[in-house]
Structures are given as C-alpha cells and as structure tokens.
Amino acid sequence: MPDEFAGVRLLGPPETDGEYIALSEHELVHLHEYTRIYAVPGLYEHVVQDRLQCTSPQVAAAGFLRAAARLGSDPDSLTVLDVGAGTGSVGELVRRGGVARVVGVDSLPAARAASLRDRPGVYADYAVGDFLRPDTLREALRPYALGGLVSAGAFGGTHATPQALDNALALLPPGAPVAFTIHEQWMDATDPDGFGAAIERLVADGRLTVLERTRFQHRVTTTGEPIFYQLLVGETG
Numbered sequence: 001m002p003d004e005f006a007g008v009r010l011l012g013p014p015e016t017d018g019e020y021i022a023l024s025e026h027e028l029v030h031l032h033e034y035t036r037i038y039a040v041p042g043l044y045e046h047v048v049q050d051r052l053q054c055t056s057p058q059v060a061a062a063g064f065l066r067a068a069a070r071l072g073s074d075p076d077s078l079t080v081l082d083v084g085a086g087t088g089s090v091g092e093l094v095r096r097g098g099v100a101r102v103v104g105v106d107s108l109p110a111a112r113a114a115s116l117r118d119r120p121g122v123y124a125d126y127a128v129g130d131f132l133r134p135d136t137l138r139e140a141l142r143p144y145a146l147g148g149l150v151s152a153g154a155f156g157g158t159h160a161t162p163q164a165l166d167n168a169l170a171l172l173p174p175g176a177p178v179a180f181t182i183h184e185q186w187m188d189a190t191d192p193d194g195f196g197a198a199i200e201r202l203v204a205d206g207r208l209t210v211l212e213r214t215r216f217q218h219r220v221t222t223t224g225e226p227i228f229y230q231l232l233v234g235e236t237g
C-alpha cells in the first residue's frame with residue numbers, strides 16, 4: 001500500500017449510514033462523493049480497485065474487445081465512447097487492447113481533470129456532460145465518428161439512467177460493438193423503470209443485439225460483502 005494512503009480506513013454499517021472512507025480522523029467522505037475523491041491523485045484507484053477489488057473496468061474492456069473481434073471491427077480503426085469515464089481506467093485498458101481512439105464523457109468536471117492529470121494521452125478527447133441531456137454533448141462529440149461504446153459502473157442507482165443509456169447508444173451507427181456493466185438489482189426485467197426492461201425494449205426495437213450477458217463480482221462493500229453486476233456485450237442495430 002502506498003504510504004500516502006496507509007491511514008485511509010473503510011467504514012460501513014453499522015458504524016456509518018452508508019459506505020464511507022475516512023481520509024483522516026476528522027475527514028469522512030462518502031464513497032460516491034467523486035468530486036472529493038477524484039481530487040486526490042490515485043485515491044479512487046486505491047480505494048475502489050485495490051481495497052474494494054472492483055473488476056468492472058477490466059470486465060467491460062475485455063467484453064468490448066471480444067465484441068469488436070466477433071463483429072470483425074478492427075480496434076485499430078475504432079473511435080470508442082467511454083460513458084462515465086471517471087479517472088480513465090477503462091479508456092486506458094481499451095487503448096492497451098489496441099483501440100485507436102477513445103473519447104471519454106463524464107458528468108463531473110473533476111473526473112475530466114483527474115483523467116487528464118493521471119492518464120494524459122489516453123483519451124483523444126474528454127467531454128463533460130450528462131447523457132440524460134445529449135444536446136449538451138452533441139457539439140463536443142460532433143468531430144468524432146464513434147464506432148463503439150464501453151462503460152464500467154456508470155449506469156444505475158445514483159448514476160446514469162436507462163434513458164441515458166438509450167441516448168448514448170443513439171450516438172452509434174448500426175453494427176457497432178458495445179459493452180457495459182450494470183448492478184444486477186437494476187436488471188430485473190419486471191421493473192418497468194429498470195435497465196432490464198430498457199434493454200428488452202432496445203432488443204425488441206432492433207436497436208441492440210445482446211451477444212453476451214454474464215454475472216460477475218463487481219466489487220465488495222466497505223464491510224466485505226460481494227456486489228454482483230452483469231456484463232452486457234452487444235451490437236447496435
């Protein structure tokens with residue numbers, strides 16, 4: 001563990017009313033207070049990836065590269081959209097897998113700043129905007145011929161909604177490889193407002209073909225319980 005994070009403690013119920021990290025005796029930060037966490041170089045990766053064993057970036061990136069291979073898309077000629085790019089782990093992984101260009105989007109200016117600070121050169125561009133209001137992104141994304149989409153841990157709960165997924169997919173041409181991860185609790189197809197129903201509608205409308213749908217352990221909670229997500233790998237229609 002790097003010395004600078006040796007004092008970081010993870011707290012959860014019943015000690016606290018949710019998942020928190022204690023940066024010092026007096027500084028408690030909720031796990032989803034990304035602006036504060038992204039402000040400290042390496043803190044998000046230390047807590048979420050190292051201590052909470054988050055695998056979504058690896059799972060989503062590998063799923064995307066499998067989809068591209070299966071659809072015969074040469075990664076070397078692809079420009080891929082990374083939805084909810086955060087500090088840039090997913091972009092780094094798909095670039096390492098041979099993807100030519102990645103364009104990141106996140107609703108938080110702090111995410112863009114952290115990504116440019118910690119992973120310069122990974123993204124061809126990184127826009128700040130919310131997929132719920134795609135008009136805010138249209139201008140920033142106009143220069144790019146997007147040919148795929150990848151996203152880890154950015155959909156569901158306090159994050160992007162099914163409508164945001166719909167809007168992001170609408171930016172792609174037919175036949176594009178896509179891979180994204182979603183908490184399994186939001187994949188229940190009987191919930192009309194959930195992702196399960198939204199994906200069924202996308203499939204029924206011919207806008208998405210699901211190539212893979214797998215359950216995996218996304219991370220553990222601050223008290224050590226496993227959290228399961230689903231990986232969706234597909235092709236736009």
Ligand SMILES: C[S@@+](CC[C@H](N)C(=O)[O-])C[C@H]1O[C@@H](n2cnc3c(N)ncnc32)[C@H](O)[C@@H]1O
Pocket residue numbers: 034056057083084085086087088089090105106107108111129130131132151152153154158159160161164
């Ligand atoms: C759990 S973090 C994951 C970051 C990164 N994908 C990773 O795996 O390291 C989720 C990110 O999604 C972003 N996000 C949530 N809702 C969004 C939306 N509607 N549009 C764009 N970004 C969003 C958040 O700001 C946050 O940075």
